[in-house]
Amino acid sequence: MIEQAILQFDRALRTVFAPAYSVRPVPGHDLPEAALDETERRHVAGLMRVDHCGEICAQALYQGQALTSRDPSIREALVHASDEETEHLAWTEQRIAELGGRKSLLNPLWYGGSLAIGLVAGCCGERWNLGFLAETERQVEAHLEGHLAALPSEDGKSRAIIAQMKQDEIGHAETAVRLGAHELPAAVKRLMKLASNVMTRTAYRL
Numbered sequence: 001m002i003e004q005a006i007l008q009f010d011r012a013l014r015t016v017f018a019p020a021y022s023v024r025p026v027p028g029h030d031l032p033e034a035a036l037d038e039t040e041r042r043h044v045a046g047l048m049r050v051d052h053c054g055e056i057c058a059q060a061l062y063q064g065q066a067l068t069s070r071d072p073s074i075r076e077a078l079v080h081a082s083d084e085e086t087e088h089l090a091w092t093e094q095r096i097a098e099l100g101g102r103k104s105l106l107n108p109l110w111y112g113g114s115l116a117i118g119l120v121a122g123c124c125g126e127r128w129n130l131g132f133l134a135e136t137e138r139q140v141e142a143h144l145e146g147h148l149a150a151l152p153s154e155d156g157k158s159r160a161i162i163a164q165m166k167q168d169e170i171g172h173a174e175t176a177v178r179l180g181a182h183e184l185p186a187a188v189k190r191l192m193k194l195a196s197n198v199m200t201r202t203a204y205r206l
Helices: 002-017 038-068 072-098 107-123 126-150 156-178 186-205
Strands: none
Touching: 002 038, 002 107, 038 072, 038 107, 038 126, 038 156, 038 186, 072 126, 072 156, 107 126, 126 156, 126 186
């Protein structure tokens, strides 16, 4: 148990503080940089910071859910989703740097809170665990769709990243449903959306 605790703590440190790596090429890497003015550049950097923060939260959620899941197939699905979210971390981190922005100062806080939520979700049983995963991905998909609408039309590089992230999130939700996810109560969905809105507004600035 001590070894497992060390491994999980190391994973948390690497997620929050170390550069992320991607096996897949960064979407839109071969597209030209858009001629954005300073206001547009700050706006896009803020949106990408929110997306990066969301991926920090996703890593913690999946870590907590996998730790408390007792079904090997579900743990495998969570680990696979986590691997793709790590790539999303790398993509958004690189795009933030290209735009001259910075990552959220509150990433350690977001990680810790999301890890706690993931642990609780996993303790609720496998079907509810999967239901939480599916609903999380649906809300993230809607959130990314909003960012696509908010991006400057000429910023193809940022659009390509967010569009691919959206497709991956759809796939994660479909996997959870296929494995038997329960539909969450409406009150839980509203609470999740409220928490997401708080994180989004804060991470855009901090």
